[in-house]
Amino acid sequence: MFEAIAWDVDGTLVDSEPLHHVALMAVSRRYGVTVKPDDDRFVGVAMGDVWRVLSKEYPSGLTRDVWLEEIVEAYIEHAPRLKPIPGACEAVAAFHKAGVAQCCVSNSARRIVETNLAAVGLDGMVLFSVVREDVEEGKPDPAPYALACARLGKRPDSVMAIEDSAVGAESARRAGLSVLQFGLDFDDFSSIALTISETRVSA
Incomplete structure (x- = not known):
């Protein structure tokens, strides 16, 4: 019991998974990295682990903390569609x-x-x-x-x-x-x- x-x-x-992906695509695009709409590698994966996968593709000056904050802001911006x-x-x-x-x-x-x-x-x-x-x-x-x-x-x-x-x-x-x-x-x-x-x- x-x-x-x-x-x-x-x-x-x-x-919310589609919105997480929208946020990831938007922020990645901002830094010249393409994450495709049908990329399912990150479903249910902690964002810290997503960063470990993608960070090598981002500009060297981008920090994990800045990236995470931008992901959160992009997500919340579109929250009314949840x-x-x-x-x-x-x-x-x-x-x-x-x-x-x-x-x-x-x-x-x-x-x-x-x-x-x-x-x-x-x-x-x-x-x-x-x-x-x-x-x-x-x-x-x-x-x-x-x-x-x-x-x-x-x-x-x-x-x-x-x-x-x-x-x-x-x-x-x-x-x-x-x-x-x-x-x-x-x-x-x-x-x-x-x-x-x-x-x-x-x-």
């Missing part, structure tokens, strides 16, 4: 109503996570978010989910992680959590919400 839920954000709660993953908000709301502790665990920067949750009205339903700035290593390292469990005050085996990417699922499993992967283990968020009536949740 699970006692809490740790949600991934990008691609799980919010259809949409929730169908059914995800309803599932979070159902668990919230049932009193299930929920948090978010993301490879994105704090400002992006806060923007995502606010854009789809979920910022008031989760206790906290573990973001890229909170850990030395992002997903697939187990550190983000381990920190989430510590903050929840829960054993990892009592927390359910809900992810959409193999990178995120690996992170959660390595931290000892059970995982449901959107698009692999389930395709309909209503099936998750139904577990409220099927599972007794203990505090």
